[in-house]
Amino acid sequence: KEEYPAQYGESAINIYDNSQVLRAVSIEVAPRRNYVTDKYILYRESPEKPWKRLIEFDLSLTRDYEIIGFSADNTRMIVKTNFYDNYASLYQIDPETMSRELIYHNPHADAAVELISVLAGTPVVSLKNPETGEILTAIYIDDKARLVCLRDEMATIMDNVRADLGENQFPVAISPDFDYLVLLHRDDRDYGSYRLYNVESRKDTLLLSSDIPIKDVGHTYPVSFKTSNGQTVFGYLTLPLGKSPRNLPLIINVHGGPQARYVWTPNEYALLVSNLDIGVLSVDFHFSIGYGNEYTDSASKNMLLAQQDVFDSVNWAINNGLAAPEFIGIMGHSYGGYISFYQAAVHPDVYKAVISLMGVWDWTDLGLELIEDDPVPDYHRCSAPEPGTELAQVLSPSSYADKLKSPILIIYAGQDDAVYPSQNIRAIKELTEAGNTPQVLYLPDSGHTPDTLENITAVFEEIKSFLTEQMKANP
Numbered sequence: 001k002e003e004y005p006a007q008y009g010e011s012a013i014n015i016y017d018n019s020q021v022l023r024a025v026s027i028e029v030a031p032r033r034n035y036v037t038d039k040y041i042l043y044r045e046s047p048e049k050p051w052k053r054l055i056e057f058d059l060s061l062t063r064d065y066e067i068i069g070f071s072a073d074n075t076r077m078i079v080k081t082n083f084y085d086n087y088a089s090l091y092q093i094d095p096e097t098m099s100r101e102l103i104y105h106n107p108h109a110d111a112a113v114e115l116i117s118v119l120a121g122t123p124v125v126s127l128k129n130p131e132t133g134e135i136l137t138a139i140y141i142d143d144k145a146r147l148v149c150l151r152d153e154m155a156t157i158m159d160n161v162r163a164d165l166g167e168n169q170f171p172v173a174i175s176p177d178f179d180y181l182v183l184l185h186r187d188d189r190d191y192g193s194y195r196l197y198n199v200e201s202r203k204d205t206l207l208l209s210s211d212i213p214i215k216d217v218g219h220t221y222p223v224s225f226k227t228s229n230g231q232t233v234f235g236y237l238t239l240p241l242g243k244s245p246r247n248l249p250l251i252i253n254v255h256g257g258p259q260a261r262y263v264w265t266p267n268e269y270a271l272l273v274s275n276l277d278i279g280v281l282s283v284d285f286h287f288s289i290g291y292g293n294e295y296t297d298s299a300s301k302n303m304l305l306a307q308q309d310v311f312d313s314v315n316w317a318i319n320n321g322l323a324a325p326e327f328i329g330i331m332g333h334s335y336g337g338y339i340s341f342y343q344a345a346v347h348p349d350v351y352k353a354v355i356s357l358m359g360v361w362d363w364t365d366l367g368l369e370l371i372e373d374d375p376v377p378d379y380h381r382c383s384a385p386e387p388g389t390e391l392a393q394v395l396s397p398s399s400y401a402d403k404l405k406s407p408i409l410i411i412y413a414g415q416d417d418a419v420y421p422s423q424n425i426r427a428i429k430e431l432t433e434a435g436n437t438p439q440v441l442y443l444p445d446s447g448h449t450p451d452t453l454e455n456i457t458a459v460f461e462e463i464k465s466f467l468t469e470q471m472k473a474n475p
Contacts, residue, residue, distance in 0.1 A: 001022065026040075039057040039059060059379040062297070062300075072134060078128075078135055137149050144168075161197060171184075189219065221237045223281075231298075237279065246321055249471050250329070253331060254332030257288075262283075266282065276468060283310055303385060328352060353406060353409075353466065366420065367380065371387070
């Protein structure tokens with residue numbers, strides 16, 4: 001298939017119509033990694049016609065415009081976007097006039113959020129008719145992933161699937177004659193099992209399943225709570241197997257991004273920690289995606305809001321009897337590692353144990369190392385303070401190094417080009433000088449996210465060792 005000839009510094013996602021003709025390209029311009037200066041979508045009516053810029057992104061906002069298919073006659077695009085509403089919706093859009101027809105909108109959550117199986121990395125989004133490109137289903141996630149059937153025939157098929165196999169079944173693929181479906185089952189304990197389903201006979205065959213036995217996994221429950229400023233924040237509580245949500249040792253689990261989110265199926269860190277007989281509260285603080293633009297944007301306008309959300313989650317867990325106040329820890333990766341640093345430094349009497357994986361220590365240092373001699377890019381400003389400003393000082397854990405008294409595990413990587421190794425080297429030095437020598441795991445050959453079995457195993461073993469030691473006097 002034809003591919004767009006991307007230039008130096010450009011990354012291109014090629015988008016093909018139903019005839020496998022290259023019709024659109026999503027381009028991100030970054031002269032060096034993580035220094036994004038532009039993002040746009042090109043479109044052409046046919047290979048004989050010139051490319052034109054169809055969509056320009058405002059990089060100071062967290063916005064998405066994803067062409068996920070074309071109409072049967074290839075004249076209109078099927079788009080998932082949050083450009084036109086607080087929540088991402090599905091549209092059919094005429095690329096010549098940009099007139100749009102709504103396909104699906106949910107008034108409470110972003111539509112077509114990808115559901116990905118850890119098992120096979122398979123994204124489940126809007127199922128399309130393999131012959132016509134017609135959109136058959138949509139997905140949204142409020143507290144759990146939900147399937148929406150957009151055609152009556154598909155609704156009937158999925159009613160039968162649920163009657164035969166239960167809830168939380170998501171179609172991955174469908175045969176052109178609609179005789180067979182490949183289904184993904186995923187819930188709070190099943191990390192992904194795939195079945196081939198015969199629509200006519202209603203018989204199924206297991207294709208692939210997770211090696212993690214469901215019987216060894218505790219339950220996860222969606223939760224929400226009111227913060228001190230009256231806002232609603234969402235998250236997930238993962239319980240150790242056989243434990244009730246009362247007086248638990250508890251780890252606050254903070255995601256990176258910060259434009260990311262948790263889902264009902266716990267991530268690998270929540271699973272690891274819950275298997276140590278410690279509860280896990282995974283918090284979707286303001287900045288998280290999936291809950292609408294306002295939920296994300298509010299934290300860009302007030303960067304202390306995410307920190308307040310996380311601290312309020314601790315108070316909520318204590319006040320509702322879920323957590324034992326003297327046995328609360330916090331952990332996170334990337335932006336979550338930064339929040340873990342900050343929380344422990346600003347609230348030194350709250351956290352019994354702290355884990356920061358590739359966390360930001362000083363926003364001015366990080367920003368200056370990122371931009372070198374260039375201007376601060378707009379995308380950086382939507383989740384990070386301007387280097388050298390008073391806000392950068394207030395938000396930097398480095399400003400409170402002498403206040404951080406909790407036992408802390410710092411994990412960092414030698415090849416990290418998102419949160420540079422210098423961030424954690426400085427954190428280790430300043431904490432040690434302040435009398436709190438961290439436990440350290442250094443991964444010399446790892447990038448921002450450990451992705452080899454050796455490095456992942458090392459991270460897991462270090463976390464287990466640290467938490468077993470620091471949280472061992474369980475109530």
